[in-house]
Amino acid sequence: MKNLKILVVDDDPVTRLMLKKTLSKSDCDVDVAHDGVQAVELISRRFYDVVLTDMMMPGGMDGIDVLAATKARYSDTQVILITGYGSVDTAVTAMKKGASDYLQKPVNIDEVLLRLAKVSEIKALQKNAGDLREAMDITEKNAGETIQLLEMAVSGLENKLEDIKDILSQQDGDAYERIDTALRMLA
């Protein structure tokens, strides 16, 4: 979970401060925004691994707007929504729009840490898959070049051998001359 860049968006100063303090203690790099407008401004300037946003906020931009703005800028950023009690339907709508998870109020910090650990694990797996793919691409490219050269060389030699076989199996003319021609072809 170390080094995750997280943006906490909440109009409630107590939740904001609590999340910033706890997540910073877990070695996350945390920014905070007090509403959707400020969040979108921060997102436009910096990449975040995770945006943890309240659903209902004053100022004309709610959690769904923050989600849309985040996904439009960085589709890789994971957005976790914090929803009020009994608003599961809204949370499901958010998930359909690309949110990776949701938490219900009151925010339980252990639950937050658990969700972030999951995000961190997925990121590590994605990086690992990317690294493997990169290694495979390089190996495949190098092996491909070598195999192509060998394939052409072997085919050339096979053709040459066929020609030599033809010359040696001819019945007419001088045998020494035929051997001589064959040897010259080999050289």
Place this chain on the structure above:
Amino acid sequence: MIKVTQDEIKILSKYIKDVSGVHLDLSKAYLIETRFKNILEETGCTSYADLYTKARSDPSKTIERKMIDAITTNETLFFRDSGPFELLQHKILPDLIDKRASKISNFFPLPIRIWSAACSTGQEVYSISIVLKELLNDLSKYNIKLLGTDISDAAIAQASYGSYNKFEIERGLTRDKLQKYFVANGDSWKVKDEIRILANFKKLNLMQPVNGLGKFDIIFCRNIAIYFTVEDRKALFHKIADILEYDGYLIIGSTESLTGVCPRFEPKRYLRSIFYQLKE
């Protein structure tokens, strides 16, 4: 997790080879366990031997299909290893059209028959469609048969639908091609009808006879024979030689070789790629 025993690997690998051609040696216990774990649970089997018995005696072949879907590797991407597609666009298609045009009256559309022998989820076929669309401006002048086959039902279903998630779509496609040939559909992207319409998909086991497919001018058979035994590889490329037009083109995977596999083919090099033609 239920462990697979050495005896079970032997039985299962023979069964998998019979139904799919995929060759698994004794070192592939982890592959059997990771790929068949879910099927084992779903079918309520208590061991891999039990799974084998159930799969064999299932008249609907549902378990067999699931096992094939699970064991086949669908590692593919759009324009995988750009070489073959450059080859297709700059060498093979122009040469083929020249050769065919001199033999056929302008009145008839020119036939171009292409087969992608192990098309997985369709990326190779749609990459070919895109090349055709970009190279041949007026497609009505051509009678295009572009066939994609694969042994996996799930892969063929996705290929036919032509829909890809963001991870699949991000691999190999330029932004320009994505905008031009795909439409966004929620979280996924769907290939446009003009590209989709060029292709046909069909389930096919390459271990079975393939001559029912007819003749082809161009055959892509990339990165599938690597999963077969040498004997099965030989048989496959002989079957391919039988249905490739005498002056047709075969493209195999960039790290594959036909040396010692099928002497009927001759490699030819163009820029940084190789294609094969039948020896005269």
